Amino acid sequence: MYDVCHPCYLNIEKLGCRDPVKISTTFYVYIELCEARRYWEVNYKYNEGLDLLYLEVKRKKNSQTEMFIPWSTSTNISLDKIEKIQDGLNVEQVTFVFKSADSTSIIYKASKGLLKPIDPETTKLMKEKEEKKLNLEKEIRKNTTHLYELAKSLNTDDINQGTDSNKSRCSHIFLSITQ
Secondary structure (H helix, E strand, C coil), X not given: CHHHCCHHHHHHHHCCCCCHHHHHHHHHHHHHHXXXXXXXXXXXXXXXXXXEEEEEEECCCCXXXXXXXXXXXXXXXXXXXXXXXXXXXXXXXXXXXXXXXXXXXXXXXXXCCCCCCXXXXXXXXXXXXXXXXXXXXXXXXXXXXXXXXXXXXXXHHHHHHCCHHHHHHHHHHHHHHHC
């Protein structure tokens, strides 16, 4: 059977990984990056501690080297696993190439400092709080318009003849409106 295999497939297999799904996924991603996307210097590597096949890639001839992680969509991945990969490879950012059985690829970048999603109960409370805030702002805008109309209806002669407290109330209304 090996006489019909691509030489790169055999070389990837010799790196030390024993998982045939990882080997074939890495090979297909390697071919896609080289042939379809025409990236430069695509090199396959193996990290024994992580049991991880990965690719070092330059998108253009003079660009920085990036880490591409071939990942089969039949295998689950967690944030903890992503963090372990980043720590194990000593990189701030990795690019996952999720490969499905129908040969579709989805490329996704993951940077250090990923946060776990907020639990649904906290999300619900945050939405309720935001809704209350929006309702309050709506009421304030409605009342501001009312106060503005009230201030416009005041006769300036009444203000000039009024007491100092009336003057300060009117000026407070005008200040509130302009702010």
